Amino acid sequence: MAEPGPSRPATSAAAGDYPELLGFCARAEALIAELLLLSDRAPPQFADRRFDPVLFDFRYFDSPGDFESRIEGNIEMEALEDQLRESCGPYMQRFFALLDGAVTYHEELCSYLNDLQEGLYAHCTLDGVLENNGACQLLVESMSLFGCMILIMEHRIGGLLRERLLVAHLRYDRTFSHPNVERICELCRRHVPTPGSPADFGSSSCFSEVISVQKPEDLLGRFPFPEPVVDAVITCLRNGDVYNHIRFYPDPQHRTTALSLQGGHLYVLLFYSRDLLHRGLVMREIVDRFFKDNWVVPIFLHFSVDLLVSWDAYKEAKMSLVSCLSPASIRDISLHHYSKVPHLLADLGVHIRAINKKYVLDNSPSLLSIIRECNFTLRWLLLHRLASDKKARDLVISIGSSQQVDEGNLLKLLLKASKLEFEVKQLHVELLKTRESTWDKKRHDALECVKDLSQNYLGVGTASCKFKNKTLKDWLEHLFSEVISLNYTAIGSSGRTIHRVLSTLKDIEMLNQIKESVQIKEGFAKIQKNLHDMIKVLNLNQEATSIFTAITDAKYAWVYLTLFEALLKKNISQNPAETLLLHTLFLKFQSWLSAPVQRIKQCESPDYHCVSTYYSSKYAANIFAVLDAIPVTLLKNTTAVSYVNADQSTHLVNRINKEALEELMQLDQQLCEARQAAKLCTISEGLQNISKNFDDLINLNLGGWLKKMIKRELALQLEGKLKCLAKPTNGDIENDLNSLSNYMLSQVQRVEFLQDILHIDGCSIWQETLAAVLEQCAKRELLELMAHMERSTNVVKQFNSVSSPSTFFGNLLQHIVQLTSPSHSMFIEAMVGWFDARGHELLGMRFFNLLELWAGLDGRGLGPIPMDCVGQVGLACLDSLIHILIKQTMENTVKDLHNLVNTKSQDELSKLDDLLGPPMSIPLMGWSSYKQMVKMFDSSWGPLVEKLATIGQLQLVRNLISFKLRSACKIKANTITSSVEVLVSSIHMQKQTCESGSMDQTIRLFHHNIKEQQRFCGLLSPLKAIYSSDDPPMFLTRLLSVFSISQLSRYVLDVHLGSLTSPLKRSTADFSAVIVGLCTLLRQFDSFCTIQYIQFMVQYMRTAEAAFDAMTDAHKGITHSSESPKAVFWLISFCKYMDISRDVLESCLPACVLAILQS
Known part of the structure; x- marks a missing residue:
């Protein structure tokens, strides 16, 4: 027990x-x-x-x-x-x-x-x-x-x-x-x-x-x-x-x-x-x-x-x-205790500055007395300042105010007393461990002094004072034998012998010959000092430890950890050296842990574990509540350093002028940084003291807590920064991203500055924090989007009218949607960007490079900092939000197509489809059949163009994001990317097993995670994504081919830009957006729909060529119809985005169409 x-x-x-x-x-x-x-x-x-x-x-x-x-x-x-x-x-x-x-x-x-x-x-x-x-x-x-x-x-x-x-x-x-x-x-x-x-x-x-x-x-x-x-x-x-x-x-x-x-x-x-x-x-x-x-x-x-x-x-x-306890007595008692506080603080300061093993050995009674007096005073004041009786409590507190002793003074007394108690206990334990060796050393030193004096009396020594005295010589020889006979294990007899020797030494010192010799007196003093030390060592025992434990018990003041919490936090923020006293303060309350389980432990009860766990959790909670101010103080003290580093450009110089040397040395900045580093080192030392001294008491896991709290503070600051950017930017979002990049740089410098001092992985903390904040911000924006989707069927259109997005990603999405609007911009594939009618770039790779590198470079073009895939998290979050927008728009588009087919007579649609005939034939009525069908749906094309253009617009943005993710991951995380590619290839080889439905839940979850990792690494093509699982409407491919034909007249073929463009300055949807939207729509259904659409477009080309040949025979010199080249380019673009081989396309086209393509 x-x-x-x-x-x-x-x-x-x-x-x-x-x-x-x-x-x-x-x-x-x-x-x-x-x-x-x-x-x-x-x-x-x-x-x-x-x-x-x-x-x-x-x-x-x-x-x-x-x-x-x-x-x-x-x-x-x-x-x-x-x-x-x-x-x-x-x-x-x-x-x-x-x-x-x-x-x-x-x-x-x-x-x-x-x-x-x-x-x-x-x-x-x-x-x-x-x-x-x-x-x-x-x-x-x-x-x-x-x-x-x-x-x-x-x-x-x-x-x-x-x-x-x-x-x-x-x-x-x-x-x-x-x-x-x-x-x-x-x-x-x-x-x-x-x-x-x-x-x-x-x-x-x-x-x-x-x-x-x-x-x-x-x-x-x-x-x-x-x-x-x-x-x-x-x-x-x-x-x-x-x-x-x-x-x-x-x-x-x-x-x-x-x-x-x-x-x-x-x-x-x-x-x-x-x-x-x-x-x-x-x-x-x-x-x-x-x-x-x-x-x-x-x-x-x-x-x-x-x-x-x-x-x-x-x-x-x-x-x-x-x-x-009359009011007068309470006043007198209070005054007595309060008046001692300043004197106790002064005495504690003296003892703390002088404390060491020798000091403890020489001053044990006085140290014990001051510790007892401090705890006696603290006990009375702390208890009675919480009295329930209002009159008595107010009287006690008012006396303290009159003596200028407030909570701050009491806290200081508690901290200093705890510090002295801890040091004395530790040194006393060390003295007990080395008790025998210390005693032997003191005895050896005393023997050496006796031997030296004996030689001096015999006259063979080198001392300047030589005289002979047979009585003294005999006595010294007797003293030598007495000291050498002292035995550490025989404490009682050794103590009595030492006291007898000391008494004799005092008598001998009174002799005139001794008084007149300085060296002899000094030798006698050394002997007495060693003998006194031997007595002090013999007096060391476990009883002193028991006394210290009893008189320093402070479980009665446990509530003061909560009462002093705000004051402790304030002191820590103002003076980080306060953290050096915290571990001794917390250890002073360790009896609060042991006292309520003492009998349970003696009884060896099975309740010991659960009871001690409860008290340990409360103990740790109070400790962490006080330490809560440390992460804030840490980041506050690194702010000045990070700003200095961010503002100072570092570049190599070939020659240094003497006049510029002092400026280049940056002494003021170095002094500022050194001061902040000193504060951080002090805090680090305080935390290490807490962690080291609590290992055998409770499991604090201080390192894990510190990482968690630093993440929390970094997250709060980053969220505040992103919140400031969640506002209309008037087209100046690139400046905001540059500002954000500089902010990220300063944050990275702060955690790098901390990691070496606090022995933590700062870069990992920053990566996890940034990823968590961005994902949380994306979730908030997703909730906003879902709320908008409940009220409107076209959320993308609302982005042009929303004046104040509530999140950073909302602001980013609004900016992208506005600049890439199909009615006001044009996507030029060769330039990989969107341009206005004057040829000015609205949005391009430069923007996405900045977006991807906002937290990935060191801000001065000196290369990447040691952080992987941080910018990719933001891009992946943005990509997931755009995915939601496309999904909603796609579902609404399919729904509208179903409604379109249902509102028209299906018999009438069937007749028109029969009129056009099979894909491999030419309609009996020729080109007029298409004109009739286009006219039939003329009023429905506008909404369809808008939705397809929106889908295509967002798909093009996703395509660029996917490219940036893929390229960045290849550079910064090539091993991970390669591993994902190998896993995907392996899964693809087991495609039949996967499709057979024999997978268990674990494998399905594995496949889902692999797909998420593919998306994060940019290995999934957005153009092949499935956004809707609905069945295709009837006559879908015929409708879409007629829709495509109806749109050809709105564009002209620009061979310089390699695209179809609008001939007029009217609002016409960008061709690239429309064709990509059309591809994405057909991708949602079976591949048969895609093949049939191509066949119907080829049928139209044959019909157009037949009509052109007839007109050429009737009217000589007529130029080639412009519809056929545009239709051919339309179909080529379609096949390119659908990833259909050009050879396959050319095998479907007739010779006349191939001639147009070659021309």
Whole structure:
């Protein structure tokens, strides 16, 4: 079993002799931990007024039928019942288990105490238990902890909430017949509310854990203990020193602090006594011994009570307390403690600056005294500044203000005291480890001094002062033998011998011959110093460690980690050196972890893991709450450095003029950077101290937390920057992207500056943060798009009218859609960009290069920084958003085509289709057949042109994005890209297996992930993407061929640009956008549709050539029809975007058409 701490000095053997009592204490500690956990997680539904109709208190038991009848048949209330049962069922079961465990504990403990009182145990009796300090502690705690649990339950989980939880559980689980249900109801029954208490729905203020319960005697009286046992235990507590703490506090002024743990148990047990609180003489005796100079008493961990409030209903107890703690007395006590704070701070500063092993060895008593005094003062001030009694609290705080001691001074005292305590403890442990070697060294030094003096007296030495004295010579020889006989293991005899030798040395020093010789005096002084050090080394023992642990315990002030949180954060941001003190501050509260599980650990209970996990999680949460300011401070201190680096151009020079040397050295910038680096190093050292000293205590995973918090701060800053760009740019988005690129550069420099100091992977953190922020921004824009899609069928058209996009990607999309509008721009494939009517480039590769490299280059053209595929994330997000726009437009287009076919008579369409005949023939009516069909759908072509042009416009943009992704990944992530290509090839070879439907879910998920990686690497062609799974409308290919024919008249063939262009300055959709949109539409259906469309277009070309030949015969000298070359170019462009081989196309064309193509 583990050795108990000094706060409970019972030995493991003593605890093991009384396993029943030890088991009760362990169970009580586990119950309290469960209670605290449940109180932290109280379900909010029980405080929600919407659930009031289905939540009942104990009035339910008076007439359950009436309450149930209100719910039966009421759909809304039944829905609330189901919601409550589903969301709160596990919590209610756990709460009921806690209550059942508590009443079972009380029943079994009372049975044990009755048997103990009656002497039914052969190995122990009540008197025997009380006479044994260890057993007495267990007996006291077994009863006191149960009382603490009831008080904490009333404090943290109000009576109304307890009643509602219990009634709800009994109703839902139908456990009304549970054997302990009556006693559980008694435990949950609402107590008299405390005036001004914070309602019945859970815990009080998180800043104060001072329990304020009115008439606690009535509350604890529901579960009494045998009165003779209670009286015997109280008598033992009143008169003895159960925990042996008085030996740690020799000063009588510290007596109440020495007995504070005992006093907390006594406070609880007094309420189990019938009349002690009403007996004046007894209460005066108790107050004089335990509470004469303090009225805020800790009873468990950081939970305390204010006696001025708690004893208000007990006249004799209150009078006894007030007689010692009148306003004048409180003023004097407060003044005494506050006046010591400045002196203690000064003394602590002196000791901290001088601390080392030698200093600890020489000054152990004074160090112990200052540490004890600091903790005594801190304990009184910190506890009484949280008193529940307003008058007393205000008086204490006002005295502090008059002495100019505020929270800042108290925090400084706490930090410095923690620092000194930690250093002294560490050095004391090191001294204990080297105790024997240090003692041997001091003895050797003393022997050398004696030998040197002996040689001097014999006259053979080289000393300048030589004289002979046989008596002294004999005595020195005797001294030599005495020192050499000293044995480290015989501490008692060695100590007595050293004291005897020192006494003799002092007598010899009085001889005239010794007084007159400086060298002899110096030799004697060295001998005395070494002998004194040997005594100090012998006095080193584990008892000092126990004393330090006892007097430095600060679990009572746990709430001050929360109260001082804002002040600590402010101090850290202003002075990063504060982080060097944080680990000692946190370690000062480590007893908060060990104290509530001490009995559980001694008992080797299986509850140890879960209970310690709960306290560790709370401990770590408070630590991280304080450290939350560090990431902000880190990034703040790197800002100046990054700005300096970003603004300073670095270039090589061949010659340096003497006059320009100082400017080139950039001393001011280097000084600024050095200062920031020093601050960062200080913070890094502080974090390393925390991580190193908490490894054996709890698993903080400080490195993971730091990365997470730096990511959070970087994300917040990046989101703010992107939010600033989410506004109309008036065509100046490239300047915004340049600004964003510079910002990215400064951010990268900051994380690179941090990574070497903090030992973290800064580039990886930046990559993950940037990717996460961009993806989150894209998700927000996607939600915006979905909202627009619900209101409109043409979201792309709205981009031309939206004045203020709410996201960065929305702004980017608006800019791209406006500049690439098919009605105002023209895509020239050879130039890979969009141009206006004057030939000015509106959008091209330069823009996409900037977009891809906005965070991928170092901003000065010096090459890539060590970051892979960062710009690609933004491009991939943009590509996914455009994919959504195309998908919606495509679905609407297919829907419109279905409607178009349905609105026209299908019989009429069938007749026209028959009139045109099979693809390989020429219509009987010739060219006029096409004119008739074009005229039939003339009013429908406008909307179709607009939608196809929109699809084609976005497809061309996606095509350029895909090209940039592919090229960038080939350069920056060639290994990944090659791996994906190999995987895709391998999957393609298993195509038959994949299409057979025999894949399991894992393989399907693998295929999906591979496709996503293909898209990210630009290995998926947007022109081959499938956006719609609808069936094709009837006569689709015939309609689209007629549509294509109808559009030929709008364009002329420009051989210089290699494209069809509009001959007029009117709004005509860009040919490239229309043809790509047409290709994308046909790609959604079976390949047969594509082949049939080509055949129909070839049929039209034959018909046009036949009509041209007839006109040529009738009218000699007529020029070649312009329709055929345009139709041929249209079809060639179509096949190119559909990835149909030119050889296949030429094999389908007749000789006459080939002649046109060759011309």
